[in-house]
Amino acid sequence: MHIHLDPVGGIAGDMFVAALLAARPELEPRVLADVAAVLPPEAGKPRLADVVSGGIAARHFSLAVPGDAPSPPAGAAAGHSHEEGHPHAMPHHDGARHSSHATFAAMRGRIRAATLAPGTAEAAIGILAILAAAEARMHRMPVEEVHFHEIGDWDSLMDVVAAGCLIAALAPARWSVAPLPLGGGLVKTAHGLLPVPAPATVEILKGFDWRDDGIGGERVTPTGAAILRFVIGDEPASRPGIARPDVARLDSAGYGAGTRHLHGLPNVLRASLFTADAATDETRLLDIAFDIDDMTGEEMAQAADRLRGLDGVRDLRLTGAIGKKGRPVTTFSLLAEPAAFDAVGDAIFLETSTLGLRWHAVERRVLARDHDVTAGGQPVKRAHRPDGTRSAKVESDVLADIPTLAARRRLAKATD
Known part of the structure; x- marks a missing residue:
């Protein structure tokens, strides 16, 4: 399975959960059971609602406590304070919703103590660990002492556990994400006003592609960022090896809504679930090519030998051609494993005089x-x-x- 995320409006923990439950509704009982195992009775109960955001039917995931307003109206979208996408205000939380044990160590202990579906605890704690590490670097403090001011509420813990439950249920899956909306302005947090994207979000999502669509506010929350980093791993989201597959069957799609209204844009995250066309690490490769017109034959032979010996390079061929201004050129074409793209690209720039590369994904059929x-x-x-x-x-x-x-x-x- 390959799961591709389109952060049209942005991404927060609740939007991630709602989008995947919209795409795979049969997982709802599993998610609700895990959430119930972690939350105390007085915290309330999870609520899934059908909403419309910017003309798109979507689902909204939230925590219902006594006295809560009904589900968001049509045209609205969901999220929370620093965790909900509101760009300039921290909402009031009553005592039932607030968790007084919001350190990383305490929240990890609560998750470990609960009886959860296989894989949920590991994924949820992994998401929290990414958040804690980012906060620790930002505030120069030990990870174990990090206090999650912005996710210190039961609904935010619910989002992390629900996300972990879904990630575990859908494993093994490959994940990719489209460029993220940058947003802008300031967000009010327990540390005061901070720029958008929040420092923790920036720290977590280094290496990801971003876009500026002209709409301000907080579009990617720290929890949303930590979920992305957890499912993508340490590789940048734009890496060719984990991009959306070129050929695949679309099995299902779902939209998760946030509460904030975006002018002229649906505030939704779309999750598209694909089945790749029998592509495996053995059959999926990259064809990396570049032209050389200013190296001697000896230099090119030495470069070819060194590039051919790199880890992840399956084949290398040299072909002659006539380039610009009638110059004879030699085209290098390497077949390489997607995971080796960065290392191979760096080596090409060091071993040859080329100033640029071109590449595309290729599929191959091989005999056993x-x-x-x-x-x-x-x-x-x-x-x-x-x-x-x-x-x-x-x-x-x-x-x-x-x-x-x-x-x-x-x-x-x-x-x-």
């Missing part, structure tokens, strides 16, 4: 192969053909030291 099977005392590679037959070939490294072409060919055929 057996390695390290010996015949005649030599390691061979056997390929399984579609008609049930097998072909075999001695590994090329074994042939490298054999003198004469005829001798190498004889040995290559001696596989049975």
